Amino acid sequence: MMDHEATRRPAPGLPDEVPARRMKPLDRSEALSLLGTVSMGRIVFTEHALPAVRPVSHLVDGEDIIVRLQDGAALASLMATPGAPGVVVAYEADAIDPETRLGWSAVVTGYASLVAEEDGADPYEALLVPWVGQTATRALRIVPDLVTGFTLE
Numbered sequence: 001m002m003d004h005e006a007t008r009r010p011a012p013g014l015p016d017e018v019p020a021r022r023m024k025p026l027d028r029s030e031a032l033s034l035l036g037t038v039s040m041g042r043i044v045f046t047e048h049a050l051p052a053v054r055p056v057s058h059l060v061d062g063e064d065i066i067v068r069l070q071d072g073a074a075l076a077s078l079m080a081t082p083g084a085p086g087v088v089v090a091y092e093a094d095a096i097d098p099e100t101r102l103g104w105s106a107v108v109t110g111y112a113s114l115v116a117e118e119d120g121a122d123p124y125e126a127l128l129v130p131w132v133g134q135t136a137t138r139a140l141r142i143v144p145d146l147v148t149g150f151t152l153e
Helices: 028-035 074-078
Strands: 023-025 040-047 050-061 064-070 087-096 103-114 136-152
Touching: 028 050, 028 087, 028 103, 028 136, 087 136
Parallel strands: none
Antiparallel strands: 023 136, 040 050, 040 087, 050 064, 064 136, 087 103, 103 136
């Protein structure tokens, strides 16, 4: 059985009392702008009829989110071919300071499809550096439908 008392204690070094914070919603452009300030987030997709989450590197291209798939990545097998309508995914990134508990979070929900290779080359290969020691394979474009987020103030 889990020790529920342990989940109520503040993390070491954090104050016992947390100053009052408020969540301020972000509009679409603010959320997309903040996504462009970080290079890593989490993609949420369906694997064997269950939700799955993987950390990936990303960049923002206009309003689209471009992520890099790794060799053997579970999500690589479920992606539509270039030009197909795509698969519904969510993408989340944030920057929240664990000490002050200030920051932001943004979530994009939309359709993901493989980026078409131009003349056999991935146009985002040099721009998206893998964050693990695996070979990066293909880039995935997420076209946002719903964009939400908030700041913690």
